[in-house]
Amino acid sequence: MATLSQDDLKTLVGQAALKYVVPGEIVGVGTGSTVNKFIDALASMKHQIKGAVSSSYASTDRLKALGITVFDSNDVDELSVYIDGADEIDGHGFMIKGGGAALTREKIVAAQSRQFVCIADESKLVKTLGKYPLPVEVIPMATQRVIRQFRAMGGTAQLRLSDGNPLVTDNGQHIVDVTGLQIADPLGFETSVSQWPGVVTVGVFAYQKAQVCLLGTASGVKTLTF
């Protein structure tokens, strides 16, 4: 059998996620290259769903281009399912997210959903969160203070740039990426960093953890439940 590339694995899990989409309902849609595969697959079901709530302008544009109606999260009550990728996921369904800078809207839509189905290739599965640089969305005025607070915890934090300038999120804020942390207690970490003045969202998803992970592996899609 030919070896599957990372892109192939993303396609497989994107397609596998279709079975969690409830006909007649609105689906929560995340952001990133894996979710793009899901959105492309979702086009085959577009006449069976009411539409989607999206976690970024990028996903909204892709959904609309495929003829899928996108609703504002404020106009929709609870969603049955939210489908999104992750930068890291551990054996409890806790995740690091925000590599695509969409973490705040992702957390909002995840919080609005009864079930979080994470789609990821097997490179994302870790024992302990923290190898992938942790994204934290911050109000620009607080950037240097937040960087110092992470330094005091033993991490190294830096402002994320795009074309040499600070990256600006869909919410008009900045992102700090933190390396050198081992996040052994994701719930405690998320609780604590979320209180820091100027932090909009920390990219640890412990309260909004995944209940299911569709993991793309060399031998096919594995379903992990938490």
Ligand code: 5RP
């Ligand atoms: C975007 C995210 C993505 O889910 C995460 O970065 C994974 O992306 P990809 O599927 O491209 O690897 O959190 O903010």
